[in-house]
Amino acid sequence: MIYQGVYRRMPSLWCRLHSTYVKKMRYLSELKEDDVFCKQAQNSGTFYLFHNLSPFLQKVGSKYLAPQISVAEIKMALGRFKENEKIIEDSVLIGCSDECMAYFALDLGSLEKSAIESEFKGSFTELRKAFFQLDGRDAPLLSSAQALLRWHDTHQYCSKTGQPIKKNLAGSKRVCHTNGIIYYPQMSPAVITLVSDGSRCLLARQASFPKGMYSALAGFCDVGETLEETVRREVAEEVGLEVESLWYSASQHWPFLNSSLMIAYHARVQPQQTKININKLELEAASWFSLEEVVEALRRGAKSLKQENGNFSFYVPPKWAIAHQLIQEWVKQQQSVPV
Ligand SMILES: NC(=O)c1ccc[n+]([C@@H]2O[C@H](COP(=O)([O-])OP(=O)(O)OC[C@H]3O[C@@H](n4cnc5c(N)ncnc54)[C@H](O)[C@@H]3O)[C@@H](O)[C@H]2O)c1
Numbered sequence: 001m002i003y004q005g006v007y008r009r010m011p012s013l014w015c016r017l018h019s020t021y022v023k024k025m026r027y028l029s030e031l032k033e034d035d036v037f038c039k040q041a042q043n044s045g046t047f048y049l050f051h052n053l054s055p056f057l058q059k060v061g062s063k064y065l066a067p068q069i070s071v072a073e074i075k076m077a078l079g080r081f082k083e084n085e086k087i088i089e090d091s092v093l094i095g096c097s098d099e100c101m102a103y104f105a106l107d108l109g110s111l112e113k114s115a116i117e118s119e120f121k122g123s124f125t126e127l128r129k130a131f132f133q134l135d136g137r138d139a140p141l142l143s144s145a146q147a148l149l150r151w152h153d154t155h156q157y158c159s160k161t162g163q164p165i166k167k168n169l170a171g172s173k174r175v176c177h178t179n180g181i182i183y184y185p186q187m188s189p190a191v192i193t194l195v196s197d198g199s200r201c202l203l204a205r206q207a208s209f210p211k212g213m214y215s216a217l218a219g220f221c222d223v224g225e226t227l228e229e230t231v232r233r234e235v236a237e238e239v240g241l242e243v244e245s246l247w248y249s250a251s252q253h254w255p256f257l258n259s260s261l262m263i264a265y266h267a268r269v270q271p272q273q274t275k276i277n278i279n280k281l282e283l284e285a286a287s288w289f290s291l292e293e294v295v296e297a298l299r300r301g302a303k304s305l306k307q308e309n310g311n312f313s314f315y316v317p318p319k320w321a322i323a324h325q326l327i328q329e330w331v332k333q334q335q336s337v338p339v
Pocket residue numbers: 188190192215216217218219220221252254256257258260262282317321322323324
């Protein structure tokens with residue numbers, strides 16, 4: 001790599017020559033490649049704490065914040081708990097500030113949870129519970145941090161030799177020193193599709209969803225499939241409809257239950273072929289919803305109200321979920337269509 005080491009030799013020249021974004025990306029790339037450099041960054045970086053994969057959060061009003069804790073504070077606490085400072089090397093690199101101060105995530109699952117909570121004045125909260133109340137920057141950061149920590153926790157041995165595999169300091173890979181095999185963190189590609197017939201959109205729910213919540217159709221990619229093939233297959237499998245056309249919207253890392261890369265699409269079916277045939281093994285219910293119903297659901301937020309006819313009104317996933325963004329896009333697009 002041509003830039004290897006330049007940042008360290010001539011930091012001021014480096015900063016003048018590059019935009020903040022380029023500077024940050026190249027800095028992070030060097031940290032992933034060089035354990036010695038990464039060690040220095042650990043000694044001046046800040047840490048997001050986890051306990052058995054639950055992030056350490058502080059509740060401020062109805063919001064959750066993820067505090068950054070300095071390495072000095074962590075060392076002091078480890079000293080008090082009589083824990084070896086070497087545990088810091090188990091952390092994983094998750095980003096850096098505009099000034100290139102590295103952020104790490106560290107799981108302190110080997111220490112007593114309540115002792116750390118009172119030391120740093122907050123609590124370890126299940127990510128699923130806090131995700132939708134997190135600050136804008138914290139949600140994606142904690143989502144990738146948890147995914148990386150989980151991957152390292154569950155990938156300790158080489159699947160070929162059975163020998164322990166060693167994490168590099170940044171946590172961007174693990175290596176089997178017996179045969180040189182390099183393991184990189186994995187995530188599963190999954191598509192999420194908002195199907196429309198031109199005037200209505202199709203939303204569905206799994207039995208495991210919170211009561212009243214409906215979302216777009218989702219499904220994991222099979223080996224060998226293109227994303228477009230996954231969209232067509234999942235729509236056919238789950239609701240028995242054939243997609244006529246589709247177009248890409250956006251993507252999102254999704255930490256639940258395991259690490260997925262959600263790739264979001266809009267899809268159209270022919271207006272005369274809209275009869276839903278649910279796969280009961282995967283879905284509890286699926287229905288077509290009008291623009292008015294969807295707009296009302298977005299306005300209401302995460303509440304399921306009992307209607308006069310005894311049925312519950314539905315709601316859609318919160319704004320951090322890419323399903324929400326697909327639904328918002330569909331509404332905008334419907335509202336811009338001349339009647
Ligand atoms: N971010 C969002 O807005 C949003 C909305 C809805 C769903 N999702 C996520 O989309 C993902 C896929 O949705 P789904 O559950 O309907 O998928 P799905 O329809 O493919 O059904 C899940 C089943 O697929 C099988 N499967 C195949 N490959 C798998 C893999 N790599 N990992 C786990 N299971 C695999 C398992 O049998 C599993 O029970 C889930 O992780 C879900 O949480 C995200």
